[in-house]
Amino acid sequence: MNSNNKSTETYYESIIKQGHSRRDFMKFAAFIAAYMGLESTMVAQVANALETTKRLPVIWEHFQECTCCSESFIRSDHPIVADIILDKISLDYTLTLMAASGHQAEAAKHKTMEENKGEYILCVEGSVPLGDDGNYCCIAGRSAKDILLEAAEGAKAIIAWGSCASSGCVQSAKPNPTNATPIHKIIKNKPIIRVPGCPPIGEVMAGIIVHVVTFGRLPELDRQGRPKAFYAKRVHDSCYRRPYFDAGLFAETFDDQNAKDGYCLYKVGCKGPLTYNSCGTIKWNNGVSYPIQSGHGCIGCSEDGFWDFGPFYERATNIPGVEGEGIADDVGKVAAGVLAGGIAVHAVAAAISKRKEVKRRITRGKENEKNIES
Amino acid sequence: METKNFKRVMVWELPVRIFHWVNVLALLVLIITGFIIADPPALMSSQEATNLHYFGYVRFIHFVAAYVFFFVMILRLYWVFAGNRFSSWRAFWPFRKKFWRNFWHVMKIDIMLQNEKVEDVTKISIGHNSVAKLSYIAMFFLAVIMVITGFGLYADMSTWWLPKMFDWVVPFFGGDYLVRTIHHVCMWFFIFFAMVHVYLVLYHDWLEGRGEVSSMFAGYKFVRGERLRDEDKVEDIDPL
Numbered sequence: 001m002n003s004n005n006k007s008t009e010t011y012y013e014s015i016i017k018q019g020h021s022r023r024d025f026m027k028f029a030a031f032i033a034a035y036m037g038l039e040s041t042m043v044a045q046v047a048n049a050l051e052t053t054k055r056l057p058v059i060w061e062h063f064q065e066c067t068c069c070s071e072s073f074i075r076s077d078h079p080i081v082a083d084i085i086l087d088k089i090s091l092d093y094t095l096t097l098m099a100a101s102g103h104q105a106e107a108a109k110h111k112t113m114e115e116n117k118g119e120y121i122l123c124v125e126g127s128v129p130l131g132d133d134g135n136y137c138c139i140a141g142r143s144a145k146d147i148l149l150e151a152a153e154g155a156k157a158i159i160a161w162g163s164c165a166s167s168g169c170v171q172s173a174k175p176n177p178t179n180a181t182p183i184h185k186i187i188k189n190k191p192i193i194r195v196p197g198c199p200p201i202g203e204v205m206a207g208i209i210v211h212v213v214t215f216g217r218l219p220e221l222d223r224q225g226r227p228k229a230f231y232a233k234r235v236h237d238s239c240y241r242r243p244y245f246d247a248g249l250f251a252e253t254f255d256d257q258n259a260k261d262g263y264c265l266y267k268v269g270c271k272g273p274l275t276y277n278s279c280g281t282i283k284w285n286n287g288v289s290y291p292i293q294s295g296h297g298c299i300g301c302s303e304d305g306f307w308d309f310g311p312f313y314e315r316a317t318n319i320p321g322v323e324g325e326g327i328a329d330d331v332g333k334v335a336a337g338v339l340a341g342g343i344a345v346h347a348v349a350a351a352i353s354k355r356k357e358v359k360r361r362i363t364r365g366k367e368n369e370k371n372i373e374s
Numbered sequence: 375m376e377t378k379n380f381k382r383v384m385v386w387e388l389p390v391r392i393f394h395w396v397n398v399l400a401l402l403v404l405i406i407t408g409f410i411i412a413d414p415p416a417l418m419s420s421q422e423a424t425n426l427h428y429f430g431y432v433r434f435i436h437f438v439a440a441y442v443f444f445f446v447m448i449l450r451l452y453w454v455f456a457g458n459r460f461s462s463w464r465a466f467w468p469f470r471k472k473f474w475r476n477f478w479h480v481m482k483i484d485i486m487l488q489n490e491k492v493e494d495v496t497k498i499s500i501g502h503n504s505v506a507k508l509s510y511i512a513m514f515f516l517a518v519i520m521v522i523t524g525f526g527l528y529a530d531m532s533t534w535w536l537p538k539m540f541d542w543v544v545p546f547f548g549g550d551y552l553v554r555t556i557h558h559v560c561m562w563f564f565i566f567f568a569m570v571h572v573y574l575v576l577y578h579d580w581l582e583g584r585g586e587v588s589s590m591f592a593g594y595k596f597v598r599g600e601r602l603r604d605e606d607k608v609e610d611i612d613p614l
Binding site: 222223224233234237243244245246247248249250252266267271273274275276300303304305306309315317318319328329331332335336339340343346347349350353354356357358361364365 | 378412413414416417419421423424425426427428429430432433487488489530531542545546548549550551554555558559562565566569570573577580581583
């Protein structure tokens with residue numbers, strides 16, 4: 001618990017102390033600048049910032065989640081920042097990695113919060129259950145909501161890692177029994193970066209932290225609070241299978257020849273056209289692959305409420321609010337059929353009800369026909 | 375038997391007719407390409423993707439038709455202020471006693487198929503009847519929803535300021551999924567509307583013989599002579 005040490009150490013010093021070489025460090029700076037969408041001339045600024053900036057104190061809270069965000073973070077392409085943040089964070093507070101436990105751990109957290117009031121970054125993994133007085137998720141005898149409110153109080157900014165913290169993810173899927181709530185719906189008075197994805201891409205997570213360190217402010221966010229650099233484009237628009245989509249070549253099932261040939265997965269339910277993320281460009285596991293490249297459609301994990309979007313393996317339009325078989329086109333076809341029937345009935349009824357009027361007109365018309373003179 | 379005397383009246387001016395038929399064409403193209411985009415048919419081809427652009431063209435046609443749909447809508451909106459008594463906003467203003475008198479008349483005579491004991495020519499609509507007007511008002515708002523959701527989905531793929539004006543739509547609805555669903559579900563209402571609309575036009579043409587169908591081609595309808603002033607001028611009647 002050496003908290004004096006950390007306040008004087010820069011990122012660079014921590015990185016070197018961890019045993020990484022300067023060359024590793026520069027490579028990381030170049031990669032992360034590229035991921036962040038910066039010009040190559042700004043690599044020096046990134047490196048310089050990491051060399052001179054004191055490490056930001058970070059409190060990393062875990063609530064209703066599966067820790068896949070942390071797992072993704074430590075598997076990023078160049079996990080230097082993940083290394084130091086998660087290693088050093090254990091000096092501050094993170095349930096999963098810290099050596100301390102029990103009262104010691106809680107004391108360390110409170111010390112960090114007091115010493116760095118208004119300075120520390122609060123990272124949140126997981127949603128907060130508000131149902132039943134928040135009793136569905138308790139840590140150290142306190143509810144997740146209490147802990148979040150306390151930690152958010154002195155935070156400079158909050159990063160909501162993953163779909164749980166930024167939209168609720170699976171635990172907030174209908175019927176949402178614990179009333180799982182994303183962070184931005186609870187905390188209103190702090191800047192919040194939403195980093196959706198289940199999990200978010202490790203490089204995206206590192207890129208956001210490096211951005212905060214380099215520029216001393218939050219990255220540019222879109223209207224939904226997501227960093228524009230990573231969430232401005234649909235997976236579909238950066239997908240390497242896009243030419244198959246434009247050609248109209250689709251896999252019809254997962255085991256047909258088209259699927260083997262790597263055709264577009266649109267018709268087997270790929271949600272890439274509806275999902276904003278960088279999977280198509282940054283990819284996963286050191287740029288090895290991403291779901292579509294591995295032959296599985298995108299499930300839209302970085303979109304709000306993606307669990308309630310209907311089937312993952314079908315391209316269907318559900319009617320909002322209608323459960324189960326509420327497929328819009330089926331309902332539409334039935335309704336059109338009923339309507340056509342109604343029209344036919346109306347036409348027959350009209351012919352019967354208006355028969356006198358029609359007959360009168362026909363007679364009159366025929367009479368006129370006889371009287372044509374020239 | 376006395377033959378009724380009819381006068382020819384210009385009801386649908388050229389911009390209204392242009393709007394109507396361009397709109398029909400755009401809607402047809404939009405619905406067909408929309409269905410293809412929603413659920414593309416399997417393409418039997420051994421060609422490489424490099425040499426094919428079929429689905430790209432379908433989408434392109436959909437987007438072009440969408441622009442056409444949008445621009446004729448603007449034309450019609452202009453004509454709401456410049457057009458004659460039958461196409462003016464005044465004709466669509468529902469907060470009038472006569473509007474609802476005509477509404478109940480149409481409901482009774484044309485929807486419930488009752489027969490009038492004594493014919494009252496002033497109850498017969500020359501332009502739109504009130505039930506039709508209400509349906510067009512509803513379709514206008516539905517078209518606005520289609521434009522908003524459609525351009526909202528399209529905004530991200532465009533660099534032009536017009537679609538970019540709609541880039542608030544997807545964040546507003548919280549994601550593409552709901553926007554696409556609304557776009558798709560609302561499309562069905564255009565199909566329902568078209569079915570009823572075409573049927574009722576044919577019904578009126580058949581029953582009344584006043585040129586209901588041909589009026590949308592040439593613009594004229596036939597109006598009973600006693601409804602016009604002696605000087606053959608259209609009287610200052612309520613635009614029904």
